[in-house]
Amino acid sequence: MATVTQKSKLSNVLWPALAWIVAIIFFFPIFWLVFTSFKTDADAVKPEFLFRFTPTLENYTNMTQNYDYWKFATNSVITSTFATLFALIVGVPAAYAMAFDPSRHTKDILMWMLSTKMLPAAAVLYPMTFLTKNFLGIFDTHFLVILVLCLINLPIVIWMLFTYFKEIPKEIIEAGKMDGVTTWGEIKDILIPLAWGGIASTALLTFIFCWNEAYWTVRLTTIDAATLSKLIEGNRAPEGLFFGRLSAVSTAAIAPIVVLGWFCQKQLVAGLTFGAVK
């Protein structure tokens, strides 16, 4: 029978080893992507040349010569930032109302909001194209992309914020009310400072979702508001996938968000695991 010390020693080795294996498996695609971006298209399709190759910047040079990378990147920053901001501006008061002043329909409304995520995007492609192009005249504008990104992420934002706000004791808000604080004051001076961590992780996740969104950003834009998703999409050649050049474009597209995620990993992990161990 194993003693407690033996068990503890085993755990000390086994769990970290398992964690490393899982981390390596998850990290491998990113590693492969970055490595491949420094290979020629010919080297990129040779499995035996995973490590043994002459690095080249050819793919990055071609990308910057053939495409206006900075325009796509700027559009991604603008649309993701404003969409996240507007989603929070709408989401914080909505989640506040549902968390601290729920009605008998609150749960139904939350479920309904989540159910909108279940609608296949392709089902509304034509109406969206018609409405935005012919009726509203906002096709291929930053405004449209911000609006769409904001709306498709709003259910997630409200759900996440609602979960955070539910953790804040109702009595604190009520005490504020008794002291004569207005609703806006409650949100600004009590709720936001108390739930700052939750709001930050919600904002980060929303920003990542907006950055990575590809269906609508590819289909509702032409040139002016096209984001990095469209740059990647446009690099798929009719002759097949040229992995070298595609990897360079993908690496350049995900680099900003990976760096952001790296610096904000604490908040991200907190946001993703919130409520997991109750």
Add this chain to the structure above:
Amino acid sequence: MKSIRNTALGLTMGLAAATTAMADDLTIAIVNNGHMINMQKVAEAYTAETGTKLNWVSLEEGVLREQVTSDTATGGGQYDIINIGMQEAPIWGAAGWIEPLNFGADYDVDDILPAMRAGLSHEGTLYAAPFYGESSMVMYRKDLTDAAGVVVRDNDSWANIKGAAMAMHNPDKGVYGACLRGKPGWGDNMAFVTTMVNSFGGAWFDADMKPALNSAAWNEAINFYVDLLGNYGPPGSEGNSFNEILALYNEGKCGMWIDATIAASFLTVDGVAYAQSPNAGNAVGANWLWAWAMAIPAGSPNAAEAQKFIEWATSKEYVKAVGMHPDFGWGSVPTGQRASTYAIPEFKAAAKFAAAEMAAIDSAAPAATDVKPYVGVQFAAIPEFPEVGTAVAQEIAAALSGAKTVEEALAASQAAADAIMKEAGYYE
């Protein structure tokens, strides 16, 4: 509060206004290939001369089709010029999704290769101008065939092709007799497989447009394909398409490669020779025909300007502009569109494959025949073909990998194609 609201309103309206394109700009949707990317640089001269600003949007083929169809369905206007292939041009022309093209006498429309004009027209009206075109041919290593004592001829028999592949096959030295497309996809393995089936006397559909994948010709052709590629091809061929084989070929690992003529301009190994595609005796298209072309979607507000640009981009002058461009040269000119290109001495000197390519394009037969009651060589020019082709492609790849027998794969292919064609209303 008011100031925040005003700022937000101003910001969003400003962003919307700032992104409105100029009316006389041309927005061009292109697929991502070398010739189209080069055109963006060459066309700087067009902008300088005419003042027309060109906005290029690079899209994946499938997304491009989706965007054009949704744009057309909602009145058009998103793109002024689009890149389309030979499969779509006659269908979209018939549906009124793209405008007919009428060029002036200077354009010399008769100089466009007849097979290309036919493939991009509907009922005699040209709907798309070819930017570059291709057929397929055999690209083999003359040094290896000489060493093995075999000869590859124009329109050789499949038996001789197999014999040559067998003679050159030396996996211990990393040389595989035949490298052919195996990756599933209607534009991947099925492009080659269809030409092979054609040459065995088969076709996708019978006269009633019922799938004919259970025919003896399909059975014979696929058995031959699986045998040839399985025994004398590189391992993992079911994952190989154009660019994977190109890499293998340039490493000196392929004795022969039967694929798009455009591949010849990318080959860097020495000792390459060319021959017309093999045939099993049938006169109907043993080599394919494809073109990437430029068309004007219905509803473009700048149709007249768009036509002017297409006229320039597919002209003899454009070919010369690429040939004389300091970044490109005569080896990079778009081929397979105009007969006059093949008469340019500088081009002939730079492109050793030119004569073989032109012969292949000239001999391709896309028109409907008694054997093949539809337009197209390596595809059928019907809207349902991509779906049918993709389903069958999976089955053929399964047969190649050994996951299914040829008979099982063809039975499943027939059932899948039958279901698609029935649902589309071709028959009950």
